[in-house]
C-alpha cells in the first residue's frame with residue numbers, strides 16, 4: 232500500500248536544441264547525480280532549427296510571452312537565432328558524448344523529435360508519411376547513439392493528434408507523453424484502443440507561469456510543490472535549455488525543497504506499475520494559458 236501522503240513526481244526533461252544538449256544535459260545530469268535521482272530525458276536529434284521560432288515574434292501572443300519570461304535571457308540569443316539563416320546543425324552528430332553519458336548515468340532515454348521546429352510548427356500540415364519519416368529518422372539516430380531503441384516518446388510542444396498517435400503505435404514505445412492531463416490512459420483512435428499508454432504532463436512549465444501574478448523566481452518553486460497531489464499522477468517538465476543553463480540554481484533549490492517536503496522525483500515509467508490497467512481516453516487540442524497556440528490535452532480531464 233502507498234503511504235497516505237506519498238508524493239511522487241515524474242521528472243520529464245525535454246531537450247530541444249544543440250545548446251541544451253551540449254550544456255544543459257551534462258549540467259542536469261550532474262545536479263541529479265548529486266541528489267541520487269534518475270529522470271526521463273526526451274531528446275531532439277536532427278537539425279536544430281529552433282531559431283525559426285523567432286519569426287513568431289511577429290505574433291502578439293508570442294511577443295508577450297517572450298517579454299514576460301525574458302526569453303532571450305532564458306534561452307540565449309544563439310538558440311533564438313539558430314536555423315534562421317542557414318540549415319540547422321545536426322544535434323545527434325554534434326553531441327554524441329553528452330547523449331551517451333546521459334544514458335550511461337541510468338536515465339530513461341526517450342524520443343522527442345527529429346526536427347523539433349518542423350513538428351511543433353507544422354504538425355497540421357505533415358502527412359502520415361512525413362510523420363513516420365520524422366519518427367523513424369529520430370528513433371534510428373537515438374538507437375545508434377545510445378545502443379538501445381528509445382523507451383518512450385514525447386511530442387514536441389505537446390503538439391499531437393490522432394494521426395500521430397497511430398503512427399507512433401508501430402514503434403514499440405513503452406509509453407508516450409504527448410499531452411496535458413491528470414491520469415494515465417490508453418488512447419482511443421477511430422474506435423480502436425491503442426496499446427501504448429499515455430502519461431500526461433500534469434504541471435505547468437517555468438515559461439508558462441513565470442511573470443504571472445504572484446509567480447516570481449522566489450515564489451516559483453513553492454508554487455510548483457504546492458500543486459503536487461499525494462497518491463496521484465504528477466508529471467513535471469523542465470527544459471535542458473532553461474533549467475540546465477539559466478535556471479540551474481533555481482532547479483537545484485527545487486530539488487532541495489522537494490527533499491525536505493518528502494516529494495520524490497522519479498522517471499515517468501514508474502507510473503506504469505503504479506497505475507496498471509489504465510482506463511481509455513482521448514486527446515483534443517486546447518489552448519492553455521501561457522503557451523502560444525494549442526496543445527494536446529486529455530479530453531476527459533482538466
Ligand SMILES: [Zn+2]
Nearest residue numbers: 245247387388
Ligand atoms: Zn520540446
